[in-house]
Ligand code: ADP
């Protein structure tokens with residue numbers, strides 16, 4: 001039997017306070033009842049159904065779910081690249097109607113840097129294009145962030161001379177130099193080898209400690225979600241619906257080997273994939289809400 005109709009019944013519990021109560025401040029980014037569809041002449045693909053979440057300033061908010069559950073689509077909608085078929089996304093209370101310099105994205109692909117520009121030119125480009133800064137200011141800002149991601153010695157290098165990890169660092173520097181309201185990251189480390197991935201997670205954490213930016217991060221890795229996020233939204237398989245929202249601020253790279261981390265990862269796995277959980281989400285979540 002399909003799980004879909006049962007998942008239809010999910011609604012209320014995900015809005016219940018699975019996460020700790022939040023202070024009464026306005027969310028920075030708010031997604032309300034987001035359904036996303038891709039329409040072609042032949043058919044319509046529903047990527048997500050009625051997904052809601054609130055991201056607060058300084059959050060490291062993770063969208064976690066299996067491949068095809070609509071994570072990238074949600075990120076693109078937050079970026080203003082695609083419009084929801086239902087629902088609303090807003091930033092600081094203002095509806096998102098298209099892309100803007102307040103939301104900058106880092107993607108998985110290593111080819112997101114124009115290859116004819118040096119590292120420095122790549123980082124400067126959006127600063128100049130958005131007319132945020134004058135050339136000398138843009139150069140200074142760019143060099144600051146290139147230094148922060150450990151590439152000061154590579155400012156004049158071209159992307160093809162860099163490793164995958166270094167290219168991702170450039171993309172991160174380019175994004176943070178824009179000082180966006182929200183940094184959007186779509187599986188930015190998924191194509192890296194395991195050791196580099198670990199290092200990049202560590203460095204992202206370090207950058208966040210320094211700059212306290214707001215992050216909306218997509219991954220299909222439970223471990224990465226626990227390491228990177230302070231809050232995690234679990235999405236069901238295609239089409240993506242909210243399964244649960246969890247606090248994960250207590251976890252980080254320091255805790256990956258701990259029994260608590262392992263048991264949190266196991267619980268998330270069950271919430272995502274357990275047939276029983278899908279059949280009876282309310283009671284399952286009631287049992288498992290604390291990580
Ligand atoms: P995820 O990032 O979680 O893997 P996606 O957001 O990429 O999921 O995709 C969600 C669903 O939408 C999938 O079924 C995918 O095939 C479909 N989809 C994504 N992009 C397009 C597109 N441009 N045209 C048609 N279908 C798409």
Ligand code: MG
Pocket residue numbers: 071072073186
């Ligand atoms: Mg994706």
